[in-house]
Amino acid sequence: MPGSLINPTDTPDRQIEKLVKINAALMRRVEQATDASGAAYAQFERAALLEEEVRNRTRDLERALDLLNDSNARLAEANRATEEARSNLANAIETVQEGFALFDPDERLVMCNSRFGLHMPDIRDRFRPGITFRQYVDLVSGSRYLSLPENKTPRDWAAQRIRRHKDDHVIFNVRMVGSRWVQVSEHRTPDGGTVILQTDVSDIMRLERQERDRMLDDQARLIRATLEHLDQGVCIFDNQGRLAGWNQRVGEMLSIPARRFSMGVRFFSLFEGFARNSSYSSGITEDTIRAWINATDSRPPIGFEIRQGENKTLSVHAQEMPDRGFVISFSDVSAERAAVRAIRQANELLEARVAERTLELADALSEAERANASKSRFVAAASHDLLQPLSAAKLYMASIEPGQDPSQTHQIADKARRSLDSVETILEALLDISTLDSGKAEVHRAPVPLGVILAQLAEELAPTARAKGLDLRVIPSSAMVLSDATYLRRIAQNLIVNAIRYTRKGKIVVGVRRRGKSVRLEVWDTGPGIAAEQRDIIFREFQRLDAAASAAEGMGLGLAIVDRACALLGHPLDLVSTVGRGSGFLVELLLAPTPDFTSFRRTSGPALTPSGLDGLIVLLVENDAELRNALTIAMEAWDVCVLPVASIAEALALIDDEGIQPDAVIADLQLDRGEMGTVLLNMIRTRVGPVPSCIITASRSPAVIDICVQQGWAVFHKPIAAETLRGFLSGATPRTS
Known part of the structure; x- marks a missing residue:
């Protein structure tokens, strides 16, 4: 190139050779120069610098050559690996048992194996890299080996295939001619490409069909066995009104010969002549049944009865099936209808008997009305007699004033007490009358x-x-x-x-x-x-x-x-x-057998009179504090020594720990924590022997009375009358020391 001593297109060795020659020529020129001004030295110095620059450029050139050689080696290795990978991929795809095809993100075929399109030999040679996915679909839809469903054109199939292609994952079966089936699996790759696999599933489909047919046969036998075991007569018709199934019972119930039952026979041909010998229930005619069977819209279930002769009645029920066929069942309800007739006759007989008893019921009603009137008078009189002594007691108590003469106060209090005793007597009598009249007395x-x-x-x-x-x-x-x-x-x-x-x-x-x-x-x-x-x-x-x-x-x-x-x-x-x-x-x-009873009378000591109970020790067991205090005050007023306790434990502590032996025991029936006074009386009898005892209770249960009578205990019902309590204590005697 102009202005340069080195041609860049020369090889490195050629360039080095030129530089050596230039260096030698320069050295000779320097040595031959005789310029007194030192020009020769300057030339020498420039030559030396030029030599150093040449050396540096030579080293750089050598490094660049090394890098270039290394890059070329790597590139060659990469090309070799790429070719090897491409070969391995092609071999691997070819070994796949299914047909394989890869489309790039631009919807163009990249590669496919020899099995892709194997079931369509008329178009498989046209599956070459570069064709679009749309072209691939058009080729498949137009193949003469594709078995299209009924009423579907190649264009319809292609349009449906393109719509399904929009999904990331698609799996469907395609029927080919010759009863072959291909399963197509389509999946999207991470870079937006598409992989299509074609698998021959003809054997699987054939086995599935065989299994389906076998199951249908088994189901048909099962349905047949089920129909034969039904007590009803059953006929099954298809959507054309043709017989598709039945059981033997229907022929027996309808008296139709077995030869008339055959697959495909029409409904009205099967039941021809049957309707003429039968009568339908009200509102149903043969035209009604014909209209129901021939209806084109949805048919609601229909039910009616058929009467044959005097004693035979059949209940008929017809219902549409999902495929617009229908099922008709016949049930023999002759016994039920006979029972209804018998019940109707019995009702008529009962009505006659009711008419005969009307006079008796009228008499009973009159008696009930008289009893009701008596009850009304009873309640009115009871209310009057209860209010009267209560009002008197209230007035007596109101007449007591502070500072009044004690004898007068005592007389007023005694009158109030007698009025309250009357209330108690009335209430007890009312309870007895109510219990006896209710019919529920135990x-x-x-x-x-x-x-x-x-x-x-x-x-x-x-x-x-x-x-x-x-x-x-x-x-x-x-x-x-x-x-x-x-x-x-x-x-x-x-x-x-x-x-x-x-x-x-x-x-x-x-x-x-x-x-x-x-x-x-x-x-x-x-x-x-x-x-x-x-x-x-x-x-x-x-x-x-x-x-x-x-x-x-x-x-x-x-x-x-x-x-x-x-x-x-x-x-x-x-x-x-x-x-x-x-x-x-x-x-x-x-009279009844007489058991042995032990007397509870004590033989020692003088008997007490009702007016003098001084010295008598009475053990009182009552859990209610108010009643316990009231009884204690009443008995202490009679000079009785009262030992009031609230539980069995306290009572036994007085007897066992203190050594006290009571002359009489008064115990409530129901104490706290489920304790019973009857249990306490038995414990006291075991410890100190027979003691005059009584049970106080609000219960009027016969069982309680029976227990007390058998044990020789007195029973006082709450509220307790003072005279009753005092009369009981007068029968006890104090112990002598």
């Missing part, structure tokens, strides 16, 4: 010691009789009768109380008279007597012969309770009376 018949009940009543009611100046005599008895202890005690108590209430002077005698296998409880008084025309009236509620008597002297419920209780227990009740001389009430009781 009766527990068992052997009952009649003498024990009478002795307890004598102790309770003797103070009341003495207060009226009457002589109450109760003759001891060892009779054991079969009765309910609770109601028997109530019967005897009401009879004695009634005798005391209506006897002005004289005496009352209570005794038991034996009469073969029974005994008769008799209560005689010296009262005014009862006239014959009034003997039915006295057993009605709120009926008193002495109309002027106050509620404190009785409400007329005692004998009504006696009458109902005797009727409930089956104890005959009789009345013997003479006007002006007195009356006798007689209750007959069946």
Whole structure:
């Protein structure tokens, strides 16, 4: 090139050779120069610098040559690896059992193996690198080896294929001619290209079809077996109204010969002549059934009955299937319809009987109305008689003033007490009447010691009789009768109380008279007597012969309770009376085996009178603090030494730890924490022997009464009357030291 001594196109060796020659020529020129001004030296110096520059350029050139040689070697190695990879990829793709094709992100075919398009020999040679995906689809859709579905053109198939190509992953089956199937799997590559795999699944599809056919055959046999085991007759028709399935039962029920049942027979051909011998239920005709079968829109289920002869009735139910075929079932309901007819006849007979009983029911209704009227009078009278003593007690208590004379205060308090006693008596009577009239009274018949009940009543009611100046005599008895202890005690108590209430002077005698296998409880008084025309009236509620008597002297419920209780227990009740001389009430009781009872009377020490209970030690076990305090105050007023406790543990501590032996025990039935007073009384009997004992309770359960009667314990129902409690204590005796 101009201005340069070195040609760049020369090889490095040639360039070095030229530089050596230039260097030698320069050195010669320097040595031959004789210029006195030192020009020769300057030339020498320039030559030296030029030589150094040549050396540097030579080294740079050598390094550049080394780098160039190294790059060329690497490039050759990369080309060799690329070719090897391309060869390996082609070999690998070729070994794949499926047809394989790769399209680049621009939708152009990059490469494919020899199996790609194998099932379409008419177009496989046209699958060359560079064709677009759209061209590939057009070629496939136009192949004569592609078996298109019915009513689908190549253009429709291509359009559908292009739409599916928009998905990242696509798998579908393509049917080819000759019953061949190809599964096409299309997947998107990370750089946006597309990989297509074509797999021959003809064998799999063939096996699936064989398995499907086998399952269909099994299902057909199963359906056939199921139909044959149905108690109903069943026919299945396709959407053209042709018979597709049936069971043997339908021919038997409809009396149609078996030869008429064959696949494909029409509905009306099968049932021809059947309708003429049958009658349909109301609203259904043969035209109705024909219209339902030939309907073009949705058919709702239809049901009706067919009557054949006098005794045969078939229930028919038809329903459409999803493929617009339909199922018809026939059920024999002859027995059910016969039962309906029998029930109808029975109803007619019952109606006749009802008509016959109408008069009896009318009488019963009249009786119920009379009873209802009686109940209304009962409630009205009870309300009046309850309010009257309550009002009196309220007025008495209001009349007590501070600083009043003690004797006058005592009289007013005594009147208020008697008024409240009347309320208590009324409530107890109302409870008894309500229980007996409800028909739900519990009766527990068992052997009952009649003498024990009478002795307890004598102790309770003797103070009341003495207060009226009457002589109450109760003759001891060892009779054991079969009765309910609770109601028997109530019967005897009401009879004695009634005798005391209506006897002005004289005496009352209570005794038991034996009469073969029974005994008769008799209560005689010296009262005014009862006239014959009034003997039915006295057993009605709120009926008193002495109309002027106050509620404190009785409400007329005692004998009504006696009458109902005797009727409930089956104890005959009789009345013997003479006007002006007195009356006798007689209750007959069946005898029962007599068990042994131990007397609880103490033989040592003098008996106490009701007016003097001084020195008597009473153990009171009551968990309610208010009632415990009230009972303690009442008994201490009678000079009784009371030991009040709230639990079994406290009671036993007094007996075991303190060594106290009570003369009488009063225990509540239900204590705290589930403790029972009956358990305590048994414990005390075990520790100190027989002790006069009583149970106080609000429960009127016959079971509680039975237990207490069998054990010889008295039973007092809450609220407790002071006279009852005092009468019980008067039967106890203090221990001697």
